[in-house]
Amino acid sequence: MKIFSSLAPAAVLCAAAWTGYLAAPIIPGAVFPFAAVLIFILGTGWRIARWLASPVPFNITVTAGQQKSLPWISHRKTENPDNAFYAVLRMMMEVLMFRSLFRNTMAGRKPDGTPAYGSSKGLWVGAMAFHWSLLAVALRHLRFFIEPVPAVIAALEAADNLFHIGTPGLYLSDIVLAGALGYLIARRIALRSLRDLSLFQDYALPVLVAAVALTGVLLRYFERIDILAVKEYALSLLALSPALPAGAGVIFYMHITLVSALAAVIPFSKISHAAGVFLSPTRNMPGSSRRRRHENPWNAPVTVHRYGEWEDEFRDRLIKAGYPLEKSDGGKI
C-alpha cells in the first residue's frame, strides 16, 4: 500500500505540470522554480538554524578505534580523532566515502543456529553510486547556467560521455544513477525487515528522484530538446526575467516541476541529512574529552549528597571503624 501510494506525489506533480503547460506554462516554467529556490534556501537556512539553536551539551563522540593514550600504542587518528584536524578528516571520510556504511556487515545464522557475520558492501556501493552520480548529473547541469561553460564542467561532461554511445551520447552517470536508484528501491521492497520499517516517504522520495531522472532522460535522448533554447531559458531565470524556451513540450515542464518539488522538500524531509551529517555530534567532535574539557552552556544544577551529610549520617559507624573524620568531636558539620 505504502509502495503504491508513494507513486502519487510524482504523479500529481506531473499532472500539475501538464495542466500548467496547457493553461499557463509560465507557472511550471517560472513560478515553480522561483518558489522552489526560495523555499529551498529559506527552508535549509531555517532547518540548520533550528539545529544550531540547540547546544551540544556533552561530548558524545562514538570512538571507532584505539584512543590516543600512551605514546607507544598506535593511535587510530581518523577513527578516534584527538583534535579538530582529525575530526574534520573523519567527517570528510564520512561525507565523501561513507566510512561508517563501509563497515556494514550482514548477519546470518550458522547451521548450529548461532549468528555469524559476512561482509556486506552492497548498500555502500549502492549509496556511493547514487550520491556521486547524482552529483555528476547536477554538475553537468551547470553548463545551462554558466556562459561560457567552465572548463571543469566541460571536461566532466566529456568524461561522462566517454564512450559516445548513440547520439546524443549516453551519459555514464545516467546509467549509474538509474542502476543505483533501482537497487536502493528494490532493496527496500525485497528485504522484509526493511519493508516493515520503511515509511511512505522512504519510497516517495526516491520515486520523485526517479521521476526527475526519467523526464530528464526523455528530454535528452528521446525528445532531443533544443539545448540552446534551454540554456537561454536557464540564463533568463538567473536574470530574473524568465523567457520560456520555444518549442518545449510537456515533458520539459514536468522535469522542471518535479525538480522544483524535490528542491522544496529537501529541508523538510530526511534529505536534510545532507546538511545534518555535518552537525552529528558523534562524528564531528574529537574524542579527547579527558584532555580538553567540553563546556555545557546549561549545565543543570542538581542536588547532591554532600560529604558532611554523609559523615553525619554514618558518624557512629565511621567512628567504630576508625575512619578519620572532618568533625571528630561528634558534633555536626
Next chain:
Amino acid sequence: MAEKYSQEELLRRDSAAGGLPGPHERVILRRGRYSYSGNPKHVKYLGLPNPREWQPHDEDWKLPENWKEIILAGFRDRLKKYRSLKLFMDICVRCGACADKCHYYLGSGDERNMPVLRAELMRSVYRRYFTLSGRILGRLVGARDLTEEVVREWFYYFYQCSECRRCSVYCPYGIDTAEITMIARELLNLVGVNINWIIEPAANCYRTGNHLGIQPHTFRDNLEFACGEISEMTGISIEPSINRKGAEILLVVPSADLFADPHIYTLYGYLMMLHEIGLDYTFSAYASEGGNFGLFHSHDLMKRLNAKMYAEAERLGVKWILGGECGHMWRVVHQYMDTMNGPAGFLETPKSPVTGTVFRNAASTGMVHLCEFTADLIYNGKLKLDRSRNAKYRVTHHDSCNPSRAMGLLEEPRYILNSTCGSFHDMPENTIREHTFCCGSGSGVGTDENLEMRLRGGLPRAAAVRYVRERHGVNMLSCICAIDKATLPALMQFWVPGVEVCGVHELLGNALVMEGESERKANLRGEPLTEAADEKE
C-alpha cells in the same frame, strides 16, 4: 534461573512481523523480557516523580493525570537542550544499516529491536507533535499520537536497549541509539515509569556512596578481608587506606569489586600491584562507587551520583584519580564527568610516580584508567611477571561497550593480557574492539526477571566465545566491566559451558611476582596453578 530455558528454545527467533505499531495497538509485554518497577521507597528517597506501587504487567500503571503533557513538555525541553536529539529525530533515512547490528534484534528477532525501528517509536511521536508534515499528514508520514499504549511500548523497548552504541558505529550519520534511549528513559521517568534495578542501586549510591549500599564499616571490613586473603596467598600484608587525606592518588573502583564473585579477584590484583609499586593512594568510602546507574536513568541523576568523585578528590587533597575496571563508569568519566562536575582545577595532570609518564590524554579530567596505568608500568619494566602462573588459562577478551565505543581503550588491556598470559586468542574481528557485542545485560537490565532477554541478547557475544573455544580451547573470558563480571558467567554457563570469566587485573595478580612473596601454589581463586581449568569437559 537459566534452567527453565533451553538453548534450542532461545535459538528460535520471533517470526512476529514488526513495523511501527499503531498508536492504539497494545504491545504484548512478554515475561522474561522486562524488569520490574522501581520500589516507591527508593523513588521517594531520590525525590523522583510519581512514587507508587505498580508493576509493568498491571493493567493500570497509575500514571499522573497529566502524564501526556508532562512527557510532551519534557520532550520539547530536551529538543531545546540537545542538538543530538533534534538531529537524530530529523535525519535518519531508514537505510537499515543498523538493523542487524543490535544484539537484542539478533537474539530475539523482534523487529522493533532493530535500532532504526526502536528510534522510530520515539520519532513517530516527534513527528506528530513537533513537525508540520506530521501534524498535517499524520499516519501517512509515520506520525503517531502519544497514547498510554505508546508509553507501554516505550517502556518495553527502551529497556531492551543496553545503550551499547554498536549500531551507531555503522550509521552513516552517526545516529546514536544510546542517546535516544537515554532521553526516552528520561521522559518515562518523568511520569514514574522506571525499573527497580536502576532506581535501587542509584538510591543506595546516593546515600551510602555505592550501588550495593555497603556502609563505611562494611566497606573497611571487605577491604580488610581482601587483604587478609592476599596475605594468606602471598605472605605479604597490605594495609588498606580509606578516606586518607594527603594521599597522592584517589582510587575509585566499581563497588562490586569488593563484594561479588569473580570481581573480588580483580580487586586482589589491584591491591597487590599497587602495593608492589608502593603507590601512595587511598580508597574512599564516600566516593566508593565507580559505576553510575544514574547514567541509565537521566543526565541529572548521573550528575548527582558522579559529583562525589570530584568532591572527595578535592576534600582529600589528592593529585589525581585512578579508576578501576568498569564499563559504563568510563563512559561517564570520559565523556560526562568533567563537563558536569568539573572543571577540577584542584587536580594535576596525572603523572605516574613510578615511571614518570604523564597522562596527557587525561590532562583536564584528571582521571586515568587502571589499564592505561598498568600497561605503562609493564612497558617500562616495573612489574615482574610470570606468565606460567596463568598457564592453565587460554584467554580471550571481551571489549566492554563503553570503554570501546566511548573511549577507545582497546590495546591497553590486550597488552596487559599478552604480558600476563601465554595463550591469548581474540574473537572474530566483527565481534571485538569497536564492533564488540554487549554482554546483553548492560544499562541496568541485568535482572533475573529479564533473564530470557539477557540470554537472547547475549547470544552474539556467546557465539563468538564459542568460536574461539572450539578453535583454540579458550576457557577464560577476560573483561574490564563490573556488569560483565556479574552477568557473563551465567551467559557462558548457558551458551558455552566451561568458560570462566575474569578481570584483566586478576590475571595480572596471578602473574605478578611480588618482592618477598612466599611460593605461590594457587592462583587468586585458590585453585592449583597448573591443573586444567575445565575438568567438566
